[in-house]
Amino acid sequence: MPVFEQGYRPYKGTVTRRSPIPSMIWHNVRTRIRWYIWLLAAGLMAYPYAVFGVMVFLFTAGQALFGMGLPGTAGGLPETAVAFDSVRGMDPGRMLAMLTATTAEGALPLYWNVMHQASFAALVLPAVACGGILASDRTTGAMQIYFARPVTRFQYMVSKVLTVALFTALVTAVPTLAIWLETVAFSPDPHFIVRTWMAPFAIIAASAFYGLWSASVILTLSTLLKRPVLTSIGAIFLYLLLSMLGEQVSHGVGDKMWRILSPYYAIGGFTAPLFGMDLPEWLITPWLAVPALIMPLALLAFVWSRVRAVEVTT
């Protein structure tokens, strides 16, 4: 007789004390990957890769295989690149040199630029995939599955934040790491990997920062709105609104510092230094921490309190 036909059997084995977080993340991710998420992720991952990756491939492959030189690099690259303004101000030769990452100095800014091009996508994908990450737990009663079992609120929150961060990483860390691997593979400099050893860490750290920001917005909206689609739309709308607000206020006041209201500049201002880049003068302000760090943490604290309220009514 098959074992499952023997009726109820007592369990005599061991019980582990391992954290349930990995299992919770796996279920969060697995149940959210639908066909349209695959499509969206593929498109968003391909975007920076299409813009930068293909160019890098062509130039580095051309240089490695055919010894093609790069135009306009005789003047050399600046010792440090400045975020936001630097690329636009460089001559095409320098820009190409940076794009092709033939030197470590040019490579790190390249990685940051690749990643930061996806700052909007870093919100769009998790917003679409995780719009109901908390809302559906409430509407389907899934919170009872967690909180009636040995799962703490901290573990629950961490699993949700990391789930959003993983979707964020799909469009930030994954394509950027792919480009790093490509530049390592094709660089004519044999010591390139040694000189850019910090790049993967910087990429992951920056991606975590994008993930934190995205998670704070998405989880907050997901605790307030019952319908996942409203959370998705709300998160995207909020990003665009803040971006527009930052630009308009900075123009209106005549002070570029107000651009920090825009997530694009706020997050970029925190992530660019990880890649050894300087910030433009107007972005060097302690107020940068408000939209970039304090606001996400405050939103997560709000989510924490909301989860607590739901937990006790479980």
Place this chain on the structure above:
Amino acid sequence: MAFDVAWDTTFDAALDAGRVTQTLESELDAVDAAPADVRSAGAADYPAPRMQESVVVRNLSKSFGDVQALRGLTVGFPKGAVGLLGPNGAGKSTLLKILLGLLTAESGSADVLGRSVADEPMEVRRLVGYMPEVDAYIPGLTGAEAVKFAGVLCGLPRRVAQQRAHEILYYVGLAESRYRRVEQYSMGMRQRLRLAQALVHDPELIFLDEPTNGLDPDGRDEVLGLIDDLVRSHNKSIVLCSHLLHDVEAVCEHVVVLREGTIALEGSVDDVRRLERGTYHIRVSGDEAAFEAAVRTRGFDVARQDEETLRVRVTDGTLAHDLFAAAHEAGCAIRGLSTVEQSLEGVFIRAVSSAAGADHVAGAALNPAQDGPAQGDSAQTEEGV
């Protein structure tokens, strides 16, 4: 046990005439002789903890704003099947949440399976199984995955959890549907799924909140059969929270009735049923008012059932045989006497309804008037926390 006897004379005369069965006589003797061992609302303290208790609660209090959900509740749930009853707002949900460590009591303590809920909430959750009343599922998972996930959360190794998920789904009757997504399940199937999730890690104690909600009669019998099997054959303890007294009667050996955050009634199901044992419907011919007064004077609880029938309950210090003496004294003849069927329902209704002024019958002994403001619906209040 119900019987009807038409009377045209007093009890003694009827006995003489041989028209009263020995059953009735034995019944009356038994009622006179054996008061039920039931703790009612009047009892001040819970007796010393009994052996083999799965849950022990001492002086537990919890309030939400102005509403006091639990008022110094002290109770013990013996191992085996315990029914937890009470109207909305009685404190059942609050008690369960405190036992699961989801709420913190303002005073008092609670031990589950010998572990302090306040000190070891995670360990308590690991040891107990909880089947919630409302839907609880993760969309996108199959039944097997959902049960496996519940097992993993409780600490089962993944492979073991997977194996047990299949076993338990087979046990609860979902073997054929275990690869279907849970959002495609019917209400009854989800009910069974929740039961499977509560059982997968083989808990010693299982909290079942309305486990037969939404089930058809056959499904209800099957689920009650499973619960009964868990208790009788697998030595599990359960706390069955239900409004369906039939379910409690079918499965439980012990019952705890809450009202306004305190114990309204507690005892074994048999003992609680016996509270109904001394209750009779009586029809008399003659001066009915005089009979009622005579019965009341002798200390019986009396209420009018309908125009012709009185409902009389034997209380402490009274004897069923005195009814006939009272009839004799009032110059009446008892024309009809029937025992009220012994069921939990009658006791439950009287135990919880005195606050609404609905109890005029024999429940006074069960429901001494309690002071304190009228309770709101604590469940609603908790929602607002």
